[in-house]
Amino acid sequence: MKKVYEKPVITKLETGFMNKFGGSPLYARKIRKDIDGVPVSELVERYGSPLFVISERKLRERYRKIYNAFSSRYPNVQFGWSYKTNYLKAVCSVLHQEGAIAEVVSAFEYEKARNLGIDGKNIIFNGPHKTLDILEKAASEGAMIHIDHFDEIIDLEKIADRLGKKIKVAIRVNMDTGIHPQWDRFGFNLETGQALDAVKRIATGGKLVLNGLHSHIGTFILEPEAYGKEVEKLVKLAYEIEDNFGFKIEYLDIGGGFPSKNKLKGTYLPPDVLVPSVEEYAEKITEALYSNLRPGDFPKLILETGRAIIDEAEYLITTIFASKRLPDGRKAYIADAGVNILFTAFWYKFNIEIDREVQGTNEPSVIYGPLCMNIDVIDDGTMLPPLERGTRLIISPVGAYNNTQWMQFIEYRPNVVMIMEDGSVEIVREREDISDIERRERLPEKLRINQ
Secondary structure, rough: OOOOOOOOOOOOOOOOOOOOOEEHHHHOOEEOOOOOEEEEHHHHHOOOOOEEEHHHHHHHHHHHHHHHHHHHHOEEEEEEOOOOOOOHHHHHHHHHHHHOEEEEHHHHHHHHHHOOOOOOHEEOOOOOOOOHHHHHHHHHOOOEEHHHHHHHHHHHHHHHHHHHEEEEEEEEEEEEOOOOOOOOOOEEEEEOOHHHHHHHHHHHHOOOOEEEEEEOOOOOOOOOOHHHHHHHHHHHHHHHHHHHHHHOEEEEOOOOOOOOOOOOOOOOOOOOOOOOOOOHHHHHHHHHHHOOOOOOOOOOEEEEEOOOHHHHHHHEEEEEEEEEEEEEOOOOEEEEEOOOOOOOHEEEEEEEEEOOOOHHHHHHHEEEEOOOOOOOOOEEEEEOOOOOOOEEEEOOOOOOHHHHOOOOEOOOOOOOOOOOOOOOEEEOOOOOHHHHHHHHOOOOOOOOOOO
C-alpha cells in the first residue's frame, strides 16, 4: 500500500544546548511501563482509558515525610487535610488514618467529613461562605470555626444565643509576607488594624471565645522565608491579644500553599532545582516559632498541607486516539483525556511518560484532549517521538485539584483506582454513565418527544 505523504519538518538545533541543567530533550525518552509494579497495559485493560491511578504507598510516604519534617522540630504539630485539594473518600481516609484531621471550606465538604466518620471537634471549618444552618451544626459539634468577616461574627453570636453557650472561634488574618500578589480577599488584614478590630468586636460581644489564629498566605509558595514572616507576625498578634483582651491563643494555623514537584508554566528551572525541600520550610517556620514564642509556650502548630502531599501520589493514564500535522508544521496528538478532567493543565507543564519504547527522533508536539473546544490543550509544546495510535501517556503529578475541579463536560468522568500497599488495585470512584448525568434532570410532560 502506498504511504500517505507527510510534509517534512525542519527542527533547528541550537549549539551549546547542553548545559548544567541537563541535556537536549531531542533524544530524551521517558518510559513508564508500570505504576507501583502494576503494568500500565493491565490497568487500562481492566479499568479503561483515561484512568486516574493513586498510589497508597506514595500517599502515605509523602504525608509521613512532610509531617516528620515538622514534628521532629516542634513538639506540638497537627496536620489538617485540605478536602478541596482532593476529597475522594479513599484519599481522605488514608490521611485520616495517618493522623490528619479534616480542613473544609463549605457545607458540602463539612458533610463529607462527617459522613466519613470525622467528629466535629476534628474539623477545621474555613471559607467565606458558611450559612447559618451549617454554622450552627458546626458550632454545636465543636468544630474549629475560623471567622472570615464581620458578618460571620454577628451570625455566630446569634447561634451562641440559640445554643445557650459561648462558642470557641479563631479569626483568619491576611498580611504582607513579601509574596506578591498578596492574598487579601480572605479574613481580616493585619497591617491596617482590621484584625485587631475583629478581636475587639468579639471581646465586646462577650459571646465568643477567641482561641486560635489562622492565616493562609497563598498557593505554590516558593519562598520558605515568607512562612517565617507569617509565623512571626501571628505570634506577635497572639501575644497582643492575650495581653490586652484576656483570650488565650491555643493554636496557630498557618494554612497550606507548599508546592509539589510539578512544573509551573513559565518557569525555566526543573522542579528538583526550583522547589525548596520540605525541610527548608520546616526550618524557617519552627525557627520563627522559637525566636518569637515566650519561654515554655508551645501553642499547637496546625498546617493545612494539601498539594505537597497528594499531587505526586496520583497519575493519569491517557491513550493517543489520533494524530495530525498542524499548519505550522508541529505534530499534534489527540488523547482521550482533556482539560475537563485535567483542570491543572492550564498552569502546569506535566511530566509526560510513554508506555513503550518508540523509535524515531523527538519533535515539538501538541497534545490535545477529546473535547470540541479550542482550549482543550494538555501540552502545547512537548518533545515527543512519532507515536502510534493506541500509545499510552502517563501524566503526573495530577493528584491535587483535578478530582475536585473536574467537570462533567462533553465526556464522562473516568474510573479512579488506588493501588494498595499490597499491590492489589481497588476502584475508588466508578466511571460515570448517562444515568449519573440525567438522574436529577426533570422533563416536563409537554416537552416529551413522541416515539
